[in-house]
Amino acid sequence: MDDDVLIVEDLEKIYSGGVHAVRGVSFKVKKGESVAIIGSSGSGKSTVLRCINRLIEPTNGIIKLNGEIINNPLADVNEIRSKIGMVFQSFELFSHLKVLENITLGLKHVRGMNKEESEKIALEVLDRVDMLDRIDAYPGNLSGGQKQRVAIARSLAMHPEVILFDEPTSALDPELIGSVLQTIRGLADEGMTMVIVTHEINFAKDVADRIIYMDKGLIEEEGPSDIIEKPKTDRLKEFLSAMDEE
Amino acid sequence: MFPKEERIWAWQKIPESSRIIFFASIIIIIFLTPNLAEGYESTWDEVNINSNNNYNAAVIDSNGDAWVFGDNGVIIHGEKLTNWSIVNSPTVEDILTADSNENLVVAAGKNGVVIYKEILSNEWINIDIDNQTRINSVSINNFDEIVIVTDLGGIQIYKDNEWLQINSLTSEKLFDITFENERGLISGSSGLILGSEDNGLTWEVRDTPEIVAESEIISIGYYKANRAYAITSEGNILKSTQESLTTTVGYSWTIKEIESENYSTSMNVNLTSLEILSTTKILLTGEEGFVALSKDGGNIVTPQLLPDGNTYLKINDMAMENAFRGIIVGDNGKIFYTENGGEDNPVGFEIIDLSNFNEFVDFTKDNLWEGLKATVKIVIFGILLGFFLGIMLAMCKTAPTTLKQMIESDLEKTLILFWIGIPISIFSTRENGIGLGIFTFLSIISISILLDQYINKKNTESDGFLGILIPEQHRNKVIKILGLSLLIGVPISGGMNINGGVELIYSALVDFHDFQLGSDTPKLSAQLAYIFAPIGNPSAFFALIIGIGLTYLGILFILTNGTFTKKTIYAGKLILLVILWTVILTELFVGFNLDKFDLNVSNLMKFGLLLGIGFFLTRRIIPKLSRKEIKINDFSISIDPWSLRPLNSIATLYTDFFRNTPLLVQFMFIHFGMQLGKHIQNIGVDFTGDLAIISSYLGPLDNLISPLIEYVNESLFGPGKRSYLSAIFALGLNSAAYQCETIRGAIAAIPSGQMEAGRSIGLTYMGTMRLIILPQAIRICIPPLGNEMVNLVLNSSLASVIAYTELTRQGKLVVAITFQIFWTWGMVMIAYFVVTWTLAILLRRLEEKTRIPGLGISGGN
Numbered sequence A: 001m002d003d004d005v006l007i008v009e010d011l012e013k014i015y016s017g018g019v020h021a022v023r024g025v026s027f028k029v030k031k032g033e034s035v036a037i038i039g040s041s042g043s044g045k046s047t048v049l050r051c052i053n054r055l056i057e058p059t060n061g062i063i064k065l066n067g068e069i070i071n072n073p074l075a076d077v078n079e080i081r082s083k084i085g086m087v088f089q090s091f092e093l094f095s096h097l098k099v100l101e102n103i104t105l106g107l108k109h110v111r112g113m114n115k116e117e118s119e120k121i122a123l124e125v126l127d128r129v130d131m132l133d134r135i136d137a138y139p140g141n142l143s144g145g146q147k148q149r150v151a152i153a154r155s156l157a158m159h160p161e162v163i164l165f166d167e168p169t170s171a172l173d174p175e176l177i178g179s180v181l182q183t184i185r186g187l188a189d190e191g192m193t194m195v196i197v198t199h200e201i202n203f204a205k206d207v208a209d210r211i212i213y214m215d216k217g218l219i220e221e222e223g224p225s226d227i228i229e230k231p232k233t234d235r236l237k238e239f240l241s242a243m244d245e246e
Numbered sequence B: 001m002f003p004k005e006e007r008i009w010a011w012q013k014i015p016e017s018s019r020i021i022f023f024a025s026i027i028i029i030i031f032l033t034p035n036l037a038e039g040y041e042s043t044w045d046e047v048n049i050n051s052n053n054n055y056n057a058a059v060i061d062s063n064g065d066a067w068v069f070g071d072n073g074v075i076i077h078g079e080k081l082t083n084w085s086i087v088n089s090p091t092v093e094d095i096l097t098a099d100s101n102e103n104l105v106v107a108a109g110k111n112g113v114v115i116y117k118e119i120l121s122n123e124w125i126n127i128d129i130d131n132q133t134r135i136n137s138v139s140i141n142n143f144d145e146i147v148i149v150t151d152l153g154g155i156q157i158y159k160d161n162e163w164l165q166i167n168s169l170t171s172e173k174l175f176d177i178t179f180e181n182e183r184g185l186i187s188g189s190s191g192l193i194l195g196s197e198d199n200g201l202t203w204e205v206r207d208t209p210e211i212v213a214e215s216e217i218i219s220i221g222y223y224k225a226n227r228a229y230a231i232t233s234e235g236n237i238l239k240s241t242q243e244s245l246t247t248t249v250g251y252s253w254t255i256k257e258i259e260s261e262n263y264s265t266s267m268n269v270n271l272t273s274l275e276i277l278s279t280t281k282i283l284l285t286g287e288e289g290f291v292a293l294s295k296d297g298g299n300i301v302t303p304q305l306l307p308d309g310n311t312y313l314k315i316n317d318m319a320m321e322n323a324f325r326g327i328i329v330g331d332n333g334k335i336f337y338t339e340n341g342g343e344d345n346p347v348g349f350e351i352i353d354l355s356n357f358n359e360f361v362d363f364t365k366d367n368l369w370e371g372l373k374a375t376v377k378i379v380i381f382g383i384l385l386g387f388f389l390g391i392m393l394a395m396c397k398t399a400p401t402t403l404k405q406m407i408e409s410d411l412e413k414t415l416i417l418f419w420i421g422i423p424i425s426i427f428s429t430r431e432n433g434i435g436l437g438i439f440t441f442l443s444i445i446s447i448s449i450l451l452d453q454y455i456n457k458k459n460t461e462s463d464g465f466l467g468i469l470i471p472e473q474h475r476n477k478v479i480k481i482l483g484l485s486l487l488i489g490v491p492i493s494g495g496m497n498i499n500g501g502v503e504l505i506y507s508a509l510v511d512f513h514d515f516q517l518g519s520d521t522p523k524l525s526a527q528l529a530y531i532f533a534p535i536g537n538p539s540a541f542f543a544l545i546i547g548i549g550l551t552y553l554g555i556l557f558i559l560t561n562g563t564f565t566k567k568t569i570y571a572g573k574l575i576l577l578v579i580l581w582t583v584i585l586t587e588l589f590v591g592f593n594l595d596k597f598d599l600n601v602s603n604l605m606k607f608g609l610l611l612g613i614g615f616f617l618t619r620r621i622i623p624k625l626s627r628k629e630i631k632i633n634d635f636s637i638s639i640d641p642w643s644l645r646p647l648n649s650i651a652t653l654y655t656d657f658f659r660n661t662p663l664l665v666q667f668m669f670i671h672f673g674m675q676l677g678k679h680i681q682n683i684g685v686d687f688t689g690d691l692a693i694i695s696s697y698l699g700p701l702d703n704l705i706s707p708l709i710e711y712v713n714e715s716l717f718g719p720g721k722r723s724y725l726s727a728i729f730a731l732g733l734n735s736a737a738y739q740c741e742t743i744r745g746a747i748a749a750i751p752s753g754q755m756e757a758g759r760s761i762g763l764t765y766m767g768t769m770r771l772i773i774l775p776q777a778i779r780i781c782i783p784p785l786g787n788e789m790v791n792l793v794l795n796s797s798l799a800s801v802i803a804y805t806e807l808t809r810q811g812k813l814v815v816a817i818t819f820q821i822f823w824t825w826g827m828v829m830i831a832y833f834v835v836t837w838t839l840a841i842l843l844r845r846l847e848e849k850t851r852i853p854g855l856g857i858s859g860g861n
């Protein structure tokens, strides 16, 4: 019980406008575990991730990080966010800053480090994602895969308890996907706690300890990575066969 | 491959050294262009005649010929003032005086010598007086009779070829005699002036000021019939004007206060002669090379230059043909001729010919340069103010904070602001003036922020603001109390109470009602129609608006039930409906006077219209009432007070106001209406005064700080800076509204993911704004901001209406003086162009400098 880093209970989200995107989702993520969330488009995967990070406020439900309830209006959002890394589909690098500055920014202004300390850590994480050779480039001059690796490094630098990946590869060309997945796989091997929303079924199967299949705002099926081979529910079967056709 | 596009010309392509030389030469041209010599030169030219006699008298006859007389009877003839020659003299006596009129030229001197000549003949005729006296002055009266005065006080008139003795009533020395038609004046020693009204047959003593009672009045003269002047040998100037219709000039004399260093009435020069060129322009001569001009009847006497080497020359007489051409004569055979009324020529800008462009520029460059500097000053401060205010407004406009969040999650902060910050600042304002009030407010805010950081650093469990955390179960009550205090204010005795919303509305309405402006009816609309009426007291109007806002907020807070449910909204709507229908019903029943209700078409239409508006608004406010069911997801409510974004609303109000009123009117409202410049000046003077007191406790540091404070005080809040301050604020505040929209647009153009990414690494909203969003947004909006700033420069010309002497106003002044409309406005235009163009170049440089590779399409590489 103690090693549950992240607990989501009965999470519900109704967007203003009335879309009931998530209708009661509960799951737990253990320390060092990597959980993949799959599901068809519009099933509420991104919404769940954003609620965890409190980029949006859940309508109902409880989210706990290390046993602490974080969706309480009095909790310090910035503190919580700095403990939860987030990697976006569209990278969202700060385009006016060089690669190195992209990473040191959070360390300096959130962690209050000085230049030397922050650059030391930045170089370390850039080494982990294999981007040491481009530290002086502006994001606009990087390839998609490189951008995403820098974005991962940016999350890593903050030493988060858990990193949330929202379709980290779906904006990339197929030949660039490899390097990013390679990086994430490396993190999983190092024992990083991760929640990964992805459409790469094979990658999910390969990397994730557990897979959650969401449909229409609910968890339809949940289990170890072999549920991909032997899906129990019809929905997941349909989904997988639809994915295979692509 | 496409051929690489080359820019045809770029500033950067010029080598740096050339650029420096370019700027240096511009600076040299502007600052070091020599001012042409600002000296004076004499306009007296010496006439060369081979004679060393002292010349004592000079006249110019009606032909325009000069006659100069001197010792040993020497007579010099200056034909048309150009051909000078010595003529044969009938006498060898020293000639001391001379006069002429249309027909005669006459001269007289020592030992009773008198000679005359008719204009048309060349022959001098001798009519000496027997008694060998020294004749000091000779003049010709209206009958062409020669009249002389002597050193012994005698007056003789040459009548019918005989000298006739006239009773002079005195034995004082008589120095000068002059005639204007039949009137004559004689001056003498002991301050004596005699006057005659009958061609010199009888004389009477005229009053002279006490101060010259001991002086010798050595020269006296008329200017036509309406002005007379006299001088004493000690340098006093006397003046006589016609006092009434019955008296003539010369009856009463006043002494002129000559503006010299010690304001004495004397010039400390031994004067020798006087020549009156016009009613106010007089020329004086004296010993020691003294020639002086007064253009204002003797108030200001300016000594004029003689050619070099004549510093000690005794000048004896002067004769002017008109106000410009004339001669002076002196000892040692000196004659000087002028064509300029004897007035010195300022060398370098002599007789400014404003239709000559060079001289025009020389004359106006100071004005225009001052104007340019003044414009640049307000423009720079205006741009800075506008930019920072614009950024703040843009951030307010894009801020997502709703009223609900503000009250709910920042309850502690709000409480401290409402119950400590604002009351203390209001007290401070009332006690010490607005300057210290603002100062108190700012310091309370910054102190509490610092305290908060300190407390929350120590506390690992960082809770609430300043470590205060209101427990969950009490939060609603606190919010309700907050609402109540908004309604009723802080009632403290002693006139220091702070009005709540209700009080504000009430007093504002009473104010309106008290004016009794044509309406005694309790009809609300009739009262409201006069909101604009209390001219000079728009503050009642503002009080009303603020009162309504506070009351609304107060009611909301009181009605809230913790979770800010929809019930609140419906309650709010209910209140709105009650107000609406109260207004409509009073309007109906009071307005139409139902007793004698006329069922005519016009009344019916009004009735119907009112009811129609009422029902329409009711339906808008409660749109789904008819369906008898309210869904959970009913989001069609038009007004949801809790989703109000206060920051956004304030910023929107601000920008709407400034973008929808003419800048010219804003200038006048801010300067004349609000007197912003004056208030800021007062605050500034107070504030710098306080700073100076504080700095006086700092010991040796004071020597360093106090001049700085002094300088700031002088340059920002000094006398005459009101319109300057007002201009800066009018320009800045106006520009801020436009810059705000530009910056907001740029912020909106940044993908929302950037904000999410910033927040997700733990930065605060403001931190993300500052470090991520704004740096990108500003880069995007440099070109439109540049437009905005250029606009500001051009709009600065409106500052001329509040009497700030910037470029345009200087232009108007220059036109008023020089009448050179084309050149003046042309130069003003060029000056504006230079300013805006420089600004545009700077911004272009900035844009190029801050360009991020791979971001945006810029046309460069």
Ligand SMILES: Nc1ncnc2c1ncn2[C@@H]1O[C@H](COP(=O)(O)OP(=O)(O)OP(=O)(O)O)[C@@H](O)[C@H]1O
Binding pocket: A015, A016, A017, A019, A020, A021, A039, A040, A041, A042, A043, A044, A045, A046, A047, A048
């Ligand atoms: N800001 C929003 N406002 C209103 N509705 C939204 C908003 N964001 C998402 N939704 C809706 O919520 C539902 C879930 O969206 P979500 O982005 O979580 O799906 P997803 O599972 O991430 O899909 P995808 O795989 O395509 O990314 C969708 O129907 C979507 O239209």
Ligand SMILES: [Mg+2]
Binding pocket: A045, A046, A047, A166, A167
């Ligand atoms: Mg998604």
